[in-house]
Amino acid sequence: MTRERRLSLMKMLPGLAVSAFFIWWTYVRVGPSGKRGFDAASFRGLHIEAPAWIVGVLIFGVAGYSMRCYRSWAMLKSRGAKFSVCARVFMTSLAANNVLPLRIGDVMRIFNYASDVNATPSIVLSTVILEKLLDVFALAVLFVTTMQFGVGVSAHVKTVAEIGLGISIAGLLVMVFGARTLQAPLEKLFARTANEKLKKVEHWIMLALDCIRQIGVAGTLMLVVYSAVAWVCECLMYVSIAKAIGLTSAAVGPWQATAEANLSFLIPSSPGGIGPFELACKDAMMRAGASPAVSAIYGLLVHVWLIAGITAVGGAMFLMHRVRMARRRSLLEEIETLPVELP
Numbered sequence: 001m002t003r004e005r006r007l008s009l010m011k012m013l014p015g016l017a018v019s020a021f022f023i024w025w026t027y028v029r030v031g032p033s034g035k036r037g038f039d040a041a042s043f044r045g046l047h048i049e050a051p052a053w054i055v056g057v058l059i060f061g062v063a064g065y066s067m068r069c070y071r072s073w074a075m076l077k078s079r080g081a082k083f084s085v086c087a088r089v090f091m092t093s094l095a096a097n098n099v100l101p102l103r104i105g106d107v108m109r110i111f112n113y114a115s116d117v118n119a120t121p122s123i124v125l126s127t128v129i130l131e132k133l134l135d136v137f138a139l140a141v142l143f144v145t146t147m148q149f150g151v152g153v154s155a156h157v158k159t160v161a162e163i164g165l166g167i168s169i170a171g172l173l174v175m176v177f178g179a180r181t182l183q184a185p186l187e188k189l190f191a192r193t194a195n196e197k198l199k200k201v202e203h204w205i206m207l208a209l210d211c212i213r214q215i216g217v218a219g220t221l222m223l224v225v226y227s228a229v230a231w232v233c234e235c236l237m238y239v240s241i242a243k244a245i246g247l248t249s250a251a252v253g254p255w256q257a258t259a260e261a262n263l264s265f266l267i268p269s270s271p272g273g274i275g276p277f278e279l280a281c282k283d284a285m286m287r288a289g290a291s292p293a294v295s296a297i298y299g300l301l302v303h304v305w306l307i308a309g310i311t312a313v314g315g316a317m318f319l320m321h322r323v324r325m326a327r328r329r330s331l332l333e334e335i336e337t338l339p340v341e342l343p
Helices: 003-010 012-028 040-044 052-079 083-099 104-111 121-147 155-177 179-190 196-215 217-244 253-266 276-287 292-325 331-336
Strands: none
Touching (some): 012 292, 040 292, 052 083, 052 121, 052 196, 052 217, 083 104, 104 121, 121 155, 121 217, 121 253, 196 217, 217 253, 217 292, 253 276, 253 292, 276 292
16 A cells, blocks of 8 residues: 555544544433433334335435436436446445545546546546535525424524525526636636645536536536436435334424435545434434434434445445456455546
């Protein structure tokens, strides 16, 4: 292992510390009620009250991630990429992100699998950046919309949410319809700085705008639709889990938990977003009227399901592809060949 790779692995330590803090805060800390976040009695009393909703968990889970795979293919189909290949690469990267540090799944998707989708690493990077922007936008809209219906949300917070929703929509419209126009002004703006990090940010923004320009307005708007459908399916999966265990809350609870928990991935932490995800779920469900103890367990159950399911599916696709292609290099050997920096 090279010195650069060892230093990269050392960078995961702060993320582990962040996860440890959030786990302590969510499950170990003694709250104002005098009880810890994790209540053993509530956990022992948990059982499946509505087994039929498990079917909903499976259906909406498969539908949501299938739509995200389709979105990935829609961004690369002009390169002649096959849907099955895009789905395999996408799910493999998610599985790797769940078990490996430093978002290595995304890095492998950009470098190791770019040739699989008939593209260069820079082109794949542009699609990954656009994909993240679409997800953040969809989740931000979901979050500020559900804030309007949350229990105990002040009028001031609702006003801020409305302003945030307006800004998000305006930003998306500018990005979709003004991709070609924005490139020149942004290049002039970034030309005023010699900061290397800002130059890298400029490069990534330009890649995303160029990707939008090539896809076109109609194609980009369809990507927004695909993103919305994918996250609605995700919300319905959260609803199904809550219904299956008999969790009592306002109807908006699981929807807001979806937005808040997935936005928590923006917080640097350990692989899989362990810690921030659970706290975000608990916070959203408590705001919707669920008890603190059951809300904490709900966050844990959802996260375990997602990590286990995605890792199993993505790992199976990865292994089947390796067997079919008779590859001899191990996963760790593939990771060793990854460059230190993104293109």
